Amino acid sequence: MHVIIIGAGTGGLCLAHGLRKAGVSVAVYERDRTRSDGLNGYRVGIDPTGNRALKECLPPELFDTFVTTCARAPRFFNVLTEKRATTASFPLRPDDDPVNSERSVSRMTLRQVLLTGMEDVVHFDKEFTRYEQHGDGTVTAHFADGTSATGDLLVAADGTNSRVRRQYLPHAQIKDSGIIAISAKVPVTDETRALLTPEMFHGISLLFAPQGKFCIWHVMEFKWDREGAVKHGIGGNDAELIENWPGLLYDNTRDYINWGFSAAADKFPADVMRMRGQDLVDLALSMTEDWHPDLRNLFTLSDLGSCFPINIRTSVPIEPWQSSTVTLLGDAIHTMTPGQGVGANTALRDAMLLCRQLTSGKPVLDAVAAYEGEMIPYGFARVRDSLDRMGGEGPMHKPVIGRIMLAMTRAYFAATDRVPALKRKFLDDLYTYRGAE
Numbered sequence: 001m002h003v004i005i006i007g008a009g010t011g012g013l014c015l016a017h018g019l020r021k022a023g024v025s026v027a028v029y030e031r032d033r034t035r036s037d038g039l040n041g042y043r044v045g046i047d048p049t050g051n052r053a054l055k056e057c058l059p060p061e062l063f064d065t066f067v068t069t070c071a072r073a074p075r076f077f078n079v080l081t082e083k084r085a086t087t088a089s090f091p092l093r094p095d096d097d098p099v100n101s102e103r104s105v106s107r108m109t110l111r112q113v114l115l116t117g118m119e120d121v122v123h124f125d126k127e128f129t130r131y132e133q134h135g136d137g138t139v140t141a142h143f144a145d146g147t148s149a150t151g152d153l154l155v156a157a158d159g160t161n162s163r164v165r166r167q168y169l170p171h172a173q174i175k176d177s178g179i180i181a182i183s184a185k186v187p188v189t190d191e192t193r194a195l196l197t198p199e200m201f202h203g204i205s206l207l208f209a210p211q212g213k214f215c216i217w218h219v220m221e222f223k224w225d226r227e228g229a230v231k232h233g234i235g236g237n238d239a240e241l242i243e244n245w246p247g248l249l250y251d252n253t254r255d256y257i258n259w260g261f262s263a264a265a266d267k268f269p270a271d272v273m274r275m276r277g278q279d280l281v282d283l284a285l286s287m288t289e290d291w292h293p294d295l296r297n298l299f300t301l302s303d304l305g306s307c308f309p310i311n312i313r314t315s316v317p318i319e320p321w322q323s324s325t326v327t328l329l330g331d332a333i334h335t336m337t338p339g340q341g342v343g344a345n346t347a348l349r350d351a352m353l354l355c356r357q358l359t360s361g362k363p364v365l366d367a368v369a370a371y372e373g374e375m376i377p378y379g380f381a382r383v384r385d386s387l388d389r390m391g392g393e394g395p396m397h398k399p400v401i402g403r404i405m406l407a408m409t410r411a412y413f414a415a416t417d418r419v420p421a422l423k424r425k426f427l428d429d430l431y432t433y434r435g436a437e
């Protein structure tokens with residue numbers, strides 16, 4: 001069996017590792033021209049489901065490299081007001097267990113980890129354009145440079161705007177969620193660190209403001225310094241793994257504070273998606289005039305090259321289809337809002353499941369049918385949960401009810417923070433959902 005994967009993203013590369021580890025012939029075709037292109041960076045939270053998939057599919061030493069190259073774990077889950085008052089601050093569990101814990105990874109770093117040792121498998125500068133399914137059970141992918149590749153299975157791992165999906169399932173729609181976000185990174189310096197409270201610096205912080213405005217901060221501190229050398233005090237296996245990892249040569253990730261500001265699309269100017277850099281920072285400042293000055297200062301100190309707008313999109317669930325020699329995983333089939341933070345985790349879960357099925361000894365079509373039979377229900381369930389949590393139609397974005405919702409949200413978090421039994425339940429629920437199989 002030879003498997004062709006379109007897209008060297010989170011899910012496609014995890015699947016490629018798993019198949020190669022099991023001795024299955026696999027090739028990945030990626031439109032980016034080189035391994036360091038196209039790396040818009042933001043923090044991705046990898047939960048136990050994602051960790052488990054990576055552990056199963058990656059060679060053991062590469063999984064250890066993934067764990068070592070994650071940012072240090074957040075210690076608090078904070079809920080704030082726009083005046084930077086703390087509504088609630090929940091202590092998070094330590095990330096001692098490599099699998100059963102929540103990890104923060106930079107998207108760029110994860111991609112470089114996943115590309116490690118895959119030089120013979122991943123082909124860059126190959127933009128997929130269309131496929132053909134043949135009577136003998138094979139399938140051919142065609143690329144923009146006029147070349148093609150033939151295999152026994154074509155896997156669409158080409159993200160939200162999947163060209164494979166548009167040909168294979170033309171009725172599957174992607175729609176706007178009604179939310180727009182602006183995200184940027186701020187280098188960690190003494191100046192920027194002083195703008196955050198200690199709990200914010202050591203935690204994940206969510207800010208709920210009037211008019212459905214929302215902001216999230218993650219502080220990402222790694223085991224290497226600005227020069228890419230292992231930090232003082234990091235020793236043993238961690239130091240060795242980082243020093244021996246060639247991926248850091250392609251990864252410009254250094255300690256940063258990641259902020260993501262979002263609101264309903266109608267609060268933004270019509271041309272927001274064409275804005276970049278300083279214009280976006282100015283826009284964030286103009287939309288947060290009554291926010292705490294330190295938080296606004298952080299916007300000002302952003303690395304302008306890292307600032308980009310995101311039109312948050314979501315897929316529209318569809319009915320199951322007849323399985324064939326083309327299948328899909330990750331955002332290519334179930335793009336979801338980042339409301340639950342499980343898009344990448346679900347792509348990794350798909351990769352692990354498809355890998356298990358393809359290496360189970362079943363005929364290819366049976367393996368694909370078994371995979372799709374599981375993936376379609378859980379994938380679209382996550383799409384619905386994520387839209388409930390982050391959609392422009394939510395009550396938070398309505399003029400009058402929005403104020404009531406904000407007051408209720410704050411009252412809920414304040415009570416949960418103060419009542420030990422509620423606090424324990426909140427944390428249990430947080431981990432239970434994130435670890436959902």
Ligand SMILES: Cc1cc2nc3c(=O)[nH]c(=O)nc-3n(C[C@H](O)[C@H](O)[C@H](O)COP(=O)(O)OP(=O)(O)OC[C@H]3O[C@@H](n4cnc5c(N)ncnc54)[C@H](O)[C@@H]3O)c2cc1C
Binds near residue numbers: 011310344
């Ligand atoms: C701001 C933000 C925060 C997020 N935070 C989280 C989080 O905390 N936790 C979480 O689980 N998820 C998170 N997500 C979601 C997560 O990033 C995605 O769900 C995940 O990356 C999807 O992986 P994928 O492999 O399906 O697609 P991708 O990683 O997007 O990979 C698709 C690949 O296909 C390539 N490609 C596209 N078209 C073609 C073509 N025609 N030919 C060849 N190659 C092609 C692309 O270049 C890319 O490399 C977040 C998303 C956003 C926007």
